[in-house]
Amino acid sequence: MPLREREVVVLRTCARCGCEYEWGVHVMVFAERAELSPAEVTSLTCGSPDDPCWTAGREAMLIRMVDALHDSCDVDDEPWRSAQELLDERQLLDVLLLCGWYHAICFAARTARVDLEPGAPRFADITSA
Template identity: 90%
Template sequence: MVFADRAGLTPAEVTSLTCGSPDDPSWTAGREATLIRMVDALHDSSDVDDELWRCAQELLDERQLLDVLLLCGWYHAICFAARTARVDLERGAPRFADITAA
């Protein structure tokens, strides 16, 4: 996976991101699990509940929190535009969805 390799993700982490949960043993740092929970919540409901937000505030500063929110929003905007415009997928480009749990 091109971007996974660049980000330094292990095969177990990639599998967890596609088929697992923030509670998987791949995520040893509480910060990683919290980020995954935030991204999942934003994807599922476009919101982060108060408890998760407080937890995130303990681990991230205001700029980092804003970065997470904007990055998730920007990703969704790009996906909406690309799908609606029927942009062809790049041939041969790896996809997270191609990863299955071992």
């Protein structure tokens, strides 16, 4: 998957898991490289795939997949068919594994109470903007 799409999945997963450490590192290191706008980072953190910043159908679909996986550990038939229209089998598997991998990272970072990185953004920086 391209960097931008990968970071959409990672940032949404970390935000939904409430893992400020991993989310902040990815915003600090990858958001600009992935050409994610401040509005997109805000939406990934506390918004919706229906926010106006998501003009690419693939990106909104990725957010919906992450949300479904986070909420129910599954993707219902209709959104799965939509995803199949936009992604090939390998990309679909990438999304599932990337989301799962970052859930595990978030669980570990939160449970271990990993200190936030100096200079990394905080959730409050986004949600209070």
